[in-house]
Amino acid sequence: MKLEIGKIVIRDIQFSDITKIDQGILHINKEEMIAELSTDMRIKSIDLDIAKPGEDVRIIPVKDVIEPRVKVAGSGGIFPGMISPVDTVGSGRTHALKGMAVVTTGRIVGFQEGIIDMSGEGARYTPFSKLINLVITCEPIDKIDAHEHEEAVRMIGLKAATWLGMLGKDLEPDELLTYETKPLLEQVAQYPELPKVVYVYMLQSQGLLHDTYVYGVDVKKIIPSIIYPTEVFDGAILSGNCVSACDKNPTYVHQNHPIIEDLYALHGKEYNFLGVVITNENVYLADKKRSSDMTAKLVEFMGADAVIISEEGFGNPDADLVMNCNKISAKGIMTVLMTDEYAGQDGASQSLADSTPAGDAVVTGGNANQLIVLKPMKKVIGHPEAAHKIAGGHQGSLREDGSIEAEIQLITGSTSEVGFHNLSAKGY
Template identity: 40%
Template sequence: MDLKIGNFFVKDIQFGETTSYNDGILTINKEEALNFVKEDEHITDADLLIVKPGDEVRLVPVKEAIEPRVKVESGETIFPGYTGKVAPAGNGITHALKGCSVLVVGKHWGGFQDGLIDMSGEGAKYTYFSKLKNIVLVADTDEDFEKREQQKKNRALRMAGHKLAEYIATCVKDLKPEEVEKYELDEITKRNKEVSDLPSVVLVMQPQSQMEEMGYNDLVYGWDANHMVPTFMHPNEVLDGAVISGSFMPCSSKWSTYDFQNNPTIKKLYREHGKTINFLGVIMSNLNVALEQKKRAALFVAQMAKSLGADGAIVAEEGYGNPDADFIECIVALEDIGVKTVGITNECTGRDGQSQPLVTLDEKADAIVSCGNVSELIKLPPMKTVIGELQSLARDGLSGGWADDEILGSSVKEDGSIIMENNAMFCGDQVVGWSPKTMKEF
């Protein structure tokens, strides 16, 4: 596969008469964009806002983040099988608006899988998205059946964000990009000796796929990942819209669609390919509920890695708790067949940091990169502007918020300050590879 991503570096975003891109300035016709969003009859109320790094803005409940992109040659959508018909991803030319994202925020109702972003102050350091210029779609839907449910599919809102991201990026479809990233790997059996003699590495990704009811899990070419068995994928497919985020995991553990589109681990492996490693590709695995299912998936992954000739593997899980069993099972299965393996995950060590970090452990899992503690308490002062509804953090069962605690009270205080667990920080742990967190020595 030969993928070229043409980048346009957004210096500023503004509203104006025409949706266009010129000399780093992205201009959006707000009325036309909202009319496009409201073509979906399930969107009952919507507004479009712009927030930038340093703004005194708090966003909650945040549901999704997408990088605006458009396919140049094929005429297909950027999310095949989801916003358009099933078609190959990972080939051809895709144009991307860099340094910005489309954020989807609920106008009122939040849930277990939604999170919070602060664009300035102490809270800004906890999430990558505070560093981006964000086009914020804040909206509500007619999905009354789930408004007060703790677990939401957020179907209409998420799809509105994905479609809006492509709608906005259409303005650069016919422009010359400022930079072109090239992603190409030769067929594994046809690589030259210099590359083939390097240590061979495969990336194992475990996207969230535990929910047996459809509509919550990550999607692969529009297919619910719960239906999958471990599957070998070209890394270009992941970077080019074949995989999109679901609506299930506690939010700090979530991989947003933006994270799949810009996966730093994949990009780093690409940079080292032919220099220090032979990058084989991606095994897209799944997360299961029953122990037998977890063991079966791990066996699939190990067999596939061995057959590909992997010397080493990186395993990254989306989530924690029940998925820890899949994560460790997979690492052990790889180590048992002689594939040296490193894991990437966050931890749930309790608010005091003294609980077992993963639900299950094994002495063979002796190389794990930690991306932070989901239970860490975070206290943040009031913010000048709230987009969405602050009370959703306390009222609606966000994974890091609560309505009342016998010691701490409500997550949302009368003055607008908050106390919450890291769990509710939108994509805060960044297991995909760009967590800002580090170790602290005592």
């Protein structure tokens, strides 16, 4: 499977009369876009805002971050099984609007949505402060249950990104990258002398509101399977997910998967990157056993010498990480694990809920319990009082002057477990 990604750099976003991309500037007709998105009876109102890097702006509570993309050539469309019809994606050509994202906000759904600060100390902790964000504020009707609310907002975000992505379809990209993974036996034959590497991609599936979708299927319901790495670049995997903001993978991170990108960087030089095994993090023990058995079996079946395994979320999924590590190690396959830590606000507590001596090579996204004070902002998009409730905050987190004292757990993407950000931790 071979995919070209054409990057169309967006240098600014402005509201104007006509929706178009001109000279790297994304012009949006606000009324037109709101009308386009206002098709869900469950949503009472939709508003659009633009938040730029360095501005005195806070977005809270952030539900998802999405990159506008469009299929230019090859089968299928973006977000197959969710927005586009079910069809295999990951080959041909895709255009992406770079330097920007769609960010969804509005009344809080659960406890697990995040904060993006566009300036100040908080901005350092979120990779999304570096993007020009088109923020969609979706307010639901009064009587709506949490699942319906989550779904409605998720779909509006995906729709918006798809709609904007279409604008890049006929444009000449600023940069064109090519990624290729061949069918397994051919891929093995291409670099016979190099060690073979597989990426084990653990997807959050702890329950309702903790969901991830692959080709439209709730990941709770899959047994682990093999995908081509390029499929994720077309939105085959997306977030419907409300675990803590710091270490869940927003859809943007799936689309720009850092491990897959970085594994491709040395593919054919240091190792032979064979592909991706996706697995879930269900809460029942039988599911954990089945999925980790299956994951280890698939990795062995592919002939891997080494794997990178990344976790999504924390606590309960630590057990899945450890089971995957133990079972894959037991087959004589090397592992590198990726997680983050919950070591307490003083950093002195135990970081994970489960552990294994086989996990001797671990990359950490840092301690999510670290306290931070986020400065008051001139403009807040969304609902600042959500800070009292969001995981990582506490009653009193939002202070009278508008500043927020909380754990970095509530900052979107701060301790990314797929290594989308630079934060880490050291022992002292």
